[in-house]
Amino acid sequence: xxxxxxxxxxxxxxxxxxxxxxxxxxxxxxxxxxxxxxxxxxxxxxxxxxxxxxxxxxxxxxxxxxxxxxxxxxxxxxxxxxxxxxxxxxxxxxxxxxxxxxxxxxxxxxxxxxxxxxxxxxxxxxxxxxxxxxxxxxxxxxxxxxxxxxxxxxxxxxxxxxxxxxxxxxxxxxxxxxxxxxxxxxxxxxxxxxxxxxxxxxxxxxxxxxxxxxxxxxxxxxxxxxxxxxxxxxxxxxxx
Amino acid sequence: xxxxxxxxxxxxxxxxxxxxxxxxxxxxxxxxxxxxxxxxxxxxxxxxxxxxxxxxxxxxxxxxxxxxxxxxxxxxxxxxxxxxxxxxxxxxxxxxxxxxxxxxxxxxxxxxxxxxxxxxxxxxxxxxxxxxxxxxxxxxxxxxxxxxxxxxxxxxxxxxxxxxxxxxxxxxxxxxxxxxxxxxxxxxxxxxxxxxxxxxxxxxxxxxxxx
Numbered sequence: 427x428x429x430x431x432x433x434x435x436x437x438x439x440x441x442x443x444x445x446x447x448x449x450x451x452x453x454x455x456x457x458x459x460x461x462x463x464x465x466x467x468x469x470x471x472x473x474x475x476x477x478x479x480x481x482x483x484x485x486x487x488x489x490x491x492x493x494x495x496x497x498x499x500x501x502x503x504x505x506x507x508x509x510x511x512x513x514x515x516x517x518x519x520x521x522x523x524x525x526x527x528x529x530x531x532x533x534x535x536x537x538x539x540x541x542x543x544x545x546x547x548x549x550x551x552x553x554x555x556x557x558x559x560x561x562x563x564x565x566x567x568x569x570x571x572x573x574x575x576x577x578x579x580x581x582x583x584x585x586x587x588x589x590x591x592x593x594x595x596x597x598x599x600x601x602x603x604x605x606x607x608x609x610x611x612x613x614x615x616x617x618x619x620x621x622x623x624x625x626x627x628x629x630x631x632x633x634x635x636x637x638x639x640x641x642x643x644x645x646x647x648x649x650x651x652x653x654x655x656x657x658x659x660x661x662x663x664x665x666x
Numbered sequence: 667x668x669x670x671x672x673x674x675x676x677x678x679x680x681x682x683x684x685x686x687x688x689x690x691x692x693x694x695x696x697x698x699x700x701x702x703x704x705x706x707x708x709x710x711x712x713x714x715x716x717x718x719x720x721x722x723x724x725x726x727x728x729x730x731x732x733x734x735x736x737x738x739x740x741x742x743x744x745x746x747x748x749x750x751x752x753x754x755x756x757x758x759x760x761x762x763x764x765x766x767x768x769x770x771x772x773x774x775x776x777x778x779x780x781x782x783x784x785x786x787x788x789x790x791x792x793x794x795x796x797x798x799x800x801x802x803x804x805x806x807x808x809x810x811x812x813x814x815x816x817x818x819x820x821x822x823x824x825x826x827x828x829x830x831x832x833x834x835x836x837x838x839x840x841x842x843x844x845x846x847x848x849x850x851x852x853x854x855x856x857x858x859x860x861x862x863x864x865x866x867x868x869x870x871x872x873x874x875x876x877x
Contacts (some may be wrong), residue, residue: 432714
């Protein structure tokens with residue numbers, strides 16, 4: 427074998443006027459991959475912030491109550507955990523596509539992406555971002571809304587003295603209309619002024635009490651959808 | 667004196683420097699030649715001549731691709747290298763980079779032609795290389811050296827592609843673990859594991875086939 431091929435290739439390069447691609451194009455590609463990595467970690471962090479929020483006020487409080495383990499299981503924010511896993515994986519893929527990404531162990535990259543997401547999520551949660559993101563997702567992302575409504579529905583059905591849904595109308599006498607997550611309308615009467623938390627039209631609430639007649643419910647305690655009375659005084663102070 | 671005179675002098679000096687560099691190209695490192703190629707495409711010939719035979723024999727040992735196709739692949743590799751010269755990472759060895767591109771092209775050749783990548787190959791290796799493989803294995807003293815060499819040669823041809831490749835890079839191309847990692851784009855630890863598994867499979871094939 428001679429070096430004929432090399433000469434032929436050089437001729438071809440000259441004949442077809444092949445040029446080296448400009449350096450800025452490669453740099454741009456590398457920056458895009460890094461930006462996508464950063465975005466994935468940030469979105470993972472936002473998911474983590476919601477997980478912190480939902481675990482703290484949505485799921486963990488049930489562990490303190492008797493016979494509420496099923497409620498705890500049901501309120502674990504699986505949706506956000508899946509979202510976190512997806513974005514950690516996307517971050518991993520992006521990192522692998524960086525120029526030196528292949529040098530690092532898969533598990534190491536995943537663990538580091540997770541740690542960054544957890545730290546970033548912690549900061550977002552600390553500035554109350556978790557709750558804001560959850561509310562935005564509930565209002566604007568239909569599949570998520572459906573999942574949360576199903577959870578609410580399940581919570582209400584577990585015991586007869588429970589009801590949950592969204593406030594549709596408020597009346598001067600303190601009564602209000604509630605649309606349950608399975609789209610049934612109820613008129614809610616207060617058993618006592620002391621046991622309700624402030625809410626507005628559109629608030630997601632859950633309550634315990636008793637059915638007075640079909641479509642009329644007397645509320646003993648009204649809680650925001652996330653958290654229990656007294657646990658989140660900024661959202662639901664106990665009336666004393 | 668007009669400014670154009672100075673510009674002409676600068677260009678002349680640049681040309682002289684280029685010519686000197688071309689003369690010395692053979693004594694330069696690959697990485698230094700890459701810099702020269704970016705100034706003058708003719709310098710690319712030095713790089714191609716350095717790697718033409720190496721890449722040919724590497725692919726020949728690695729695969730059962732016919733010679734004419736190997737030459738086509740090498741030409742594609744050279745053109746890809748030329749096009750992507752500005753993306754060459756100077757912290758890598760140029761040889762690792764060009765072997766990586768060759769590796770990728772061999773894989774895509776198999777994909778395009780729907781050939782079975784793990785099919786056995788037919789090749790010959792120098793005895794010293796075989797000694798190196800044997801030396802790394804515990805049973806070195808237990809069996810007759812010559813017989814083992816012959817056995818390894820046959821078994822190597824039957825190895826899975828991924829194992830055959832690391833063995834070839836390590837023992838035939840004499841690449842370090844870091845270089846193999848850069849060629850295959852895998853962590854160094856993974857390369858160590860792959861080489862160990864490759865050796866195990868190699869000696870398993872010898873035992874199984876009683877060769």
